[in-house]
Amino acid sequence: MKIIFLAVALLALFASSSAQLSCSDMQGLVENYIDQNDWNNMLCISYYESSYIPTAQNGSGASGLWQIMPNIWCGQPNCPSCDNTGAFFDADANANCAYTVLVQQGLSAWTTYNNGDCYGWSICTL
Numbered sequence: 001m002k003i004i005f006l007a008v009a010l011l012a013l014f015a016s017s018s019a020q021l022s023c024s025d026m027q028g029l030v031e032n033y034i035d036q037n038d039w040n041n042m043l044c045i046s047y048y049e050s051s052y053i054p055t056a057q058n059g060s061g062a063s064g065l066w067q068i069m070p071n072i073w074c075g076q077p078n079c080p081s082c083d084n085t086g087a088f089f090d091a092d093a094n095a096n097c098a099y100t101v102l103v104q105q106g107l108s109a110w111t112t113y114n115n116g117d118c119y120g121w122s123i124c125t126l
Contacts, residue, residue, distance in 0.1 A: 019053070020051060020052045020053050021052040021053070021054065021065075021091060022052075023043075023052075023123075023124035025052075025091075026043055026046060026047075026052055026065075026124060027039075027043065027124065027126055029065075029091060029092065029095040030042050030043055030095065030126070031126070032092075032095070033092075033095040033096050033098070033099045034095070034098070034099055034102065035099075038102060038107070039125075039126045040118075040121055040125045040126060041107055041113060041118050041121070042066075042098065042102070043121070043124050043125065043126070044112070044113075044117065044118035044121040044123075044124075045066060045107070045110045045112050045113055045118065046065045046066050046098075047123060047124065048112035048117050048118075049062075049065070049066055049067040049110060049112055050064065050065045050066070050067055052065065053065075054089055054090065054091045054094065055089045057089075063085075063088040063089060063094070064088045064089050064090075064091075064093075064094035064097075065091060065094045065095065065098070066094055066095070066097075066098035066101070066110070067110075068088055068094060068097050068098060068101060070082075070085035070088050071085075073088075073097055073100070073101065074088075076097070076100055076104075077100050078096040078097055078099055078100045079093075079096070079097035079100055080093050080097065
């Protein structure tokens with residue numbers, strides 16, 4: 001019985017930590033952290049980079065909703081400190097840092113934007 005309870009608890013923990021955010025959740029994030037003229041592009045970028053999953057990480061270490069590289073962006077304005085790179089998996093922290101990436105490098109910082117994936121984007125818009 002204890003094993004079943006532990007298995008259920010672990011499944012619940014895994015499911016909650018990797019849950020996909022809804023379109024309305026993402027809209028709220030971009031409204032709070034991103035300039036209005038970039039809202040739809042940043043919604044699109046996050047969709048293709050992470051499928052709106054805050055705990056997404058790729059093989060190179062890019063992390064969170066906008067797949068930001070902690071080793072490059074930690075300690076930068078609005079980004080998590082280098083002592084707390086796990087915060088890149090926090091939706092608000094990742095959105096705030098994505099704003100810094102956007103300001104410093106523009107939309108071209110994301111391959112998905114450069115590939116034209118966001119042209120005609122209409123899945124989740126503001």
